[in-house]
Amino acid sequence: MSGTHPTTVHAPARTPEPTAWSPGSWRARPAAQQPEWPDPEQLARVENTLALQPPLVLPAEIMELRGALGDVARGRGFLLQAGDCAERFSSCTEDGVRSKLRVILQVAILLTYGAGLPVVKVGRIGGQFGKPRSKPTETVDGVELPAFRGDIVNAPEFTAEARRPDADRLLRAYHHSSAAVNVLRALTHGGFADLDQAHAWNQEFVRRSAAGRRYEKTADEITWALKFMAACGVDVRSQTELHQIQLYTSHEALLPHYEQALTRFDEQRRAWFDTSAHMVWIGDRTRQPDGAHVELLSGIGNPVGLKVGPGTTPADLRELCERLDPQRAPGRLVLIARLGAGKAAELLPPLLRAVRDAGHEPVWACDPMHGNTFVSESGYKTRRLTDITAEVAEFFAVHRQEGTHPGGIHLELTGDDVTECLGGDLAEVLDDQLSSRYETACDPRLNAVQSIELAFRVAEFLRG
Ligand code: PEP
């Protein structure tokens, strides 16, 4: 140390002043919904290891999604964001990815037809492991343990050992994401994603039940559109655009230690990118304007999603948009309204106006899942397909009335034949059937049949 060093005694540190953004600047801010990591040294070791791993996605792909979402924001496309509420490590298999991809493609083709616009496909996949919880602990028979926060944090079994947060799971999450993204890339580029194949699955679905006939007309119209293209000389199997698809990845950026470790500087673009997924979003419980999550995502070049729940005021939203999109870049923000059926019609218009008047050009998407969750008589957390459809209908009606673009939908679905949500005309799920295949690690998802049925309805809304 230099002998000329002043000997002033400094006052104790106070709350730090806001400083310039860096990948670690979130650490000076309160982070909601964090596990109590029991071993800080283990956490630091894992962060260092993660920081040395290759990126899961590349800045060039992220920028491609930014461009596509910019088009959506300007009314030239539609966003489908869909997948599990919480992925499990055990579902990051070829079968697990394939069945989810299949239903996403089936929904996408219907939306493409309905919208008459390109559909940008983003999965809740390849990293959607962490869950915010309404309570930090769970009590069963007088025993209180930490809540299950997703495979990236702890395990679901109700034992003290399983529920103890384990930072090594951050590293396991990275490797499972890597495996899922790898198989996803192979499937989306290897012919599994053929347009006529996805359409054939939908036709089979329409034929399967009497209720399906309701959608026969739409399915037949798509058949004719494909025949028309073929007659014009477009061979759907040889056209790259029709033979391959781009399914981007996304998850909630809930755990800032993990996201920071995968945030990398891109020399070419002179910008930081979170390379854990193409798009990341901020949940309804972690959107404090001065909080850690908003700080971290404010500095990355990825498209950023923001959940907009019924407690969001127009002033809150204006402040958040200013923090996350000061440049007012079209499609930088995806505002995901999850207001609830019967509430969207009243709550959405002032939010749309606040954002528009402040000069932002976000993609507005409708998440009709999270505002419509309730506990059924049989004791299961569930959602009704009628409420889900009603919220989407309200969302479209409000946008038509306000002259804004209804830019997308955000769904929790699975390709498996689960019984987690109630209703459906094609294969109705009743309350006393919820227990038969209730498999979700967190929120109730639409099964494949319910998802396709909803997609046919949304295609109708899109066509007006
Ligand atoms: C979710 O998307 O699974 C979720 C927890 O949503 P929200 O933050 O909107 O409650």
Ligand code: MN
């Ligand atoms: Mn959920």
